[in-house]
Amino acid sequence: QVQLVEPGGGLVHPGGSLTLSCAASAMIFSRGVTNGYRQAPGEQREVVADIYSDGSTYYADSVKDRFTISRDAAKNTLYLQMNSLKLEDTSHYFCAYGPTWGQGTQVTVSL
Numbered sequence: 001q002v003q004l005v006e007p008g009g010g011l012v013h014p015g016g017s018l019t020l021s022c023a024a025s026a027m028i029f030s031r032g033v034t035n036g037y038r039q040a041p042g043e044q045r046e047v048v049a050d051i052y053s054d055g056s057t058y059y060a061d062s063v064k065d066r067f068t069i070s071r072d073a074a075k076n077t078l079y080l081q082m083n084s085l086k087l088e089d090t091s092h093y094f095c096a097y098g099p100t101w102g103q104g105t106q107v108t109v110s111l
Contacts, residue, residue: 004095009105016085016109022078022095022102029053029073032098036069036080038091038107048093049080063089085109 003025012018020036028034033052039045049069050058057069068081078095087109094104 004097004100004102006093006095006102006105009093009107011108011110012085014085014087014109014111017081017083018085018107019082020080020093020105020107022080024076024078024097027073027076028097029071029076029078034071034078035096036078037094037096038089039094040091043091045094051078082107087111 005023006020008018008020010018031053033050035050036048037045038048046060048060048063049067051069051071059067066082066084070079070081071077072079080093082089090107090109092104092106095102
């Protein structure tokens with residue numbers, strides 16, 4: 001059974017950067033897609049970025065050109081590099097692989 005653990009997150013000023021990581025208990029990147037989501041209180045969950053087994057990626061328009069999703073297969077770890085953070089990026093961020101979800105981590109962008 002795959003488990004996903006997400007350390008990281010935190011408080012950052014607008015324009016700042018933060019890198020989230022998602023560590024998997026097993027090799028998951030060789031097939032399927034690994035997703036990055038976020039959900040703020042009272043808001044719908046939204047896809048932030050996906051990375052597919054072939055390495056191709058997808059980004060939501062709201063984060064395109066600011067966020068980069070990547071993976072280190074040797075470490076079974078997914079990364080989400082977030083640059084030029086905005087107040088509206090404040091949210092709880094999750095990684096997911098199929099039916100398995102990480103516990104998520106809070107990112108707060110504040111003045």
